[in-house]
Amino acid sequence: MIAPALLTKYATAVPRYTSYPTAPHFHTGIGCGNYAQWLSALGKGQTISLYIHIPYCDRLCWFCACHTKHTLKYEPITSYLAALFSEVEKTAELAGREAKVTAVHFGGGSPTMLRPEDIVALMDRLRAGFSFADDAEISVEMDPNDLDAPRYDALAAIGLTRASLGVQDFDPDVQKAINRIQTFEQTKSVVEEVRKRGASSVNCDILYGLPYQTTKRLERTVDNILSLAPDRVALFGYAHVPWMKKHQTMIPDDSLPDVTMRYEQMSMAAAMLVSAGYEPIGIDHFALPQDSMAIAARQGRLRRNFQGYTTDGADALIGLGASSISQLPQGYVQNSAATAEYQRFVSESGLAAVRGIELSADDRVRAAVIERIMCDFGFSFAGLRRDFSGDAEGLIAEAKVFVASNGDDLCRIEQDRFTLTQTGRLFARSVAAVFDSYFSSGKARHSIAV
Structure with a gap:
């Protein structure tokens, strides 16, 4: 419990x-x-x-x-x-x-x-x-x-x-x-x-x-x-x-x-x-x-x-x-949510994209880390370095700082890998948020993590 x-x-x-x-x-x-x-x-x-x-x-x-x-x-x-x-x-x-x-x-x-x-x-x-x-x-x-x-x-x-x-x-x-x-x-x-x-x-x-x-x-x-x-x-x-x-x-x-x-x-x-x-x-x-x-x-x-x-x-x-x-290699786009506006956009140009974001190098490495936390409850430092070269080092440093500073045993570093404990797995969304550079400055409201 x-x-x-x-x-x-x-x-x-x-x-x-x-x-x-x-x-x-x-x-x-x-x-x-x-x-x-x-x-x-x-x-x-x-x-x-x-x-x-x-x-x-x-x-x-x-x-x-x-x-x-x-x-x-x-x-x-x-x-x-x-x-x-x-x-x-x-x-x-x-x-x-x-x-x-x-x-x-x-x-x-x-x-x-x-x-x-x-x-x-x-x-x-x-x-x-x-x-x-x-x-x-x-x-x-x-x-x-x-x-x-x-x-x-x-x-x-x-x-x-x-x-x-x-x-x-x-x-x-x-x-x-x-x-x-x-x-x-x-x-x-x-x-x-x-x-x-x-x-x-x-x-x-x-x-x-x-x-x-x-x-x-x-x-x-x-x-x-x-x-x-x-x-x-x-x-x-x-x-x-x-x-x-x-x-x-x-x-x-x-x-x-x-x-x-x-x-x-x-x-x-x-x-x-x-x-x-x-x-x-x-x-x-x-x-x-x-x-x-x-x-x-x-x-x-x-x-x-x-x-x-x-x-x-x-x-x-x-x-x-x-x-x-x-979701494309370059970033994300979203169509208009209102059906009437969606239909109007399509009638004018065939497409209805009204917002999105282009991924930066930092976005890509953070996206990879967050996805592996959500899917595998951890990520390999070697794998991150292989896929992102020098861009990986900042995230690896952040992971080590979080492990050292968190007193609730949510995660550990084992064999060059950031790993969530059984307790940490329950709060995977909250751990992932640690690596989200947008989260602390955002104004969006979300549902609770459990």
């Missing part, structure tokens, strides 16, 4: 580090012109991962912090798809067909809100514009309430390989409090249907720290999840950020567990997953030993991007759609 004083001290508000520099430090000095140049620089031998954002839901979950909007009409989606198709065409034209697409992820919002014919048409546009590897992974975030036989068939037609289901918690009281009604039977049916149609992997998301959630209620949810035998499980802490997402004000503050209760919930659920044979991955993922993510973690190939932990080692991540973020 972790001492309550340590929880209070280190479970502070810090970034999730799905990028470095983090998105609050993007600026308007980077836009469509920079993005076009960076896309045009992609070439033969390089690989691309595509992220497609569908920012619509037919119900709005109170816990959600995604860029999405509620609609019960399909007309806004039709209009949005027209702009998205245009952005796909322009982006593919700039990137060319020499770089290979190795992964596609449809996220949201609720991608499964799309009509079956639109699901197929969207993938057809992507394949027409980009060059795909034969074994490209196709993953889709799914809302069981949207799915029916024609949509299952459409997902099979586009080559779905991985299904991602947000469960959160099966308890009716918790579901009511977060406006996410989804029965176990519905979820089980989705798992069965996608597997029947050829999906080789299923991922389920669980949240702890939800309103009115108790350890016992969460235990029942984990039991139900385990009965489905998903290949991966993500165990996320609910991020209560009502200053960013106004609909989270629908969740009363006094209904939320405190940091000690959150830790108890997380520890219990993690122990259940490990006992069931899942390998812990980074700070919040679990995978069966034969899953590609577990293999990547054992081999030191685990990566982290805007989708969280991933096996995706592509040279560039191209985000398509409103609010989506692209």
Whole structure:
């Protein structure tokens, strides 16, 4: 058990580090012109991962912090798809067909809100514009309430390989409090249907720290999840950020567990997953030993991007759609988040990038250190010197100073390697923040680290 004083001290508000520099430090000095140049620089031998954002839901979950909007009409989606198709065409034209697409992820919002014919048409546009590897992974975030036989068939037609289901918690009281009604039977049916149609992997998301959630209620949810035998499980802490997402004000503050209760919930659920044979991955993922993510973690190939932990080692991540973020060798760009503005930008130039950041030499080495802390709970000094030469020395010196000055045994230096202890692993985000040169001067607000 972790001492309550340590929880209070280190479970502070810090970034999730799905990028470095983090998105609050993007600026308007980077836009469509920079993005076009960076896309045009992609070439033969390089690989691309595509992220497609569908920012619509037919119900709005109170816990959600995604860029999405509620609609019960399909007309806004039709209009949005027209702009998205245009952005796909322009982006593919700039990137060319020499770089290979190795992964596609449809996220949201609720991608499964799309009509079956639109699901197929969207993938057809992507394949027409980009060059795909034969074994490209196709993953889709799914809302069981949207799915029916024609949509299952459409997902099979586009080559779905991985299904991602947000469960959160099966308890009716918790579901009511977060406006996410989804029965176990519905979820089980989705798992069965996608597997029947050829999906080789299923991922389920669980949240702890939800309103009115108790350890016992969460235990029942984990039991139900385990009965489905998903290949991966993500165990996320609910991020209560009502200053960013106004609909989270629908969740009363006094209904939320405190940091000690959150830790108890997380520890219990993690122990259940490990006992069931899942390998812990980074700070919040679990995978069966034969899953590609577990293999990547054992081999030191685990990566982290805007989708969280991933096996995706592509040279560039191209985000398509409103609010989506692209990660290229030169830096990051983000599209306009407002759907109307996104559509206007695309109609004018084919692109919608409105902010971003170009990486400096210091950014690159810090990004590498932070990613390895988040993925491997440490980093090798020799590896850092190999990859960054003289630029590595400053970060190595910072690591040594932190180890020497930290009296809580969060990290050590062992065999020329900075390593987090078992206690330190719980606070990996807080340790990563030590190497974030933007963090202390930033004005962004973040969710707590446990």
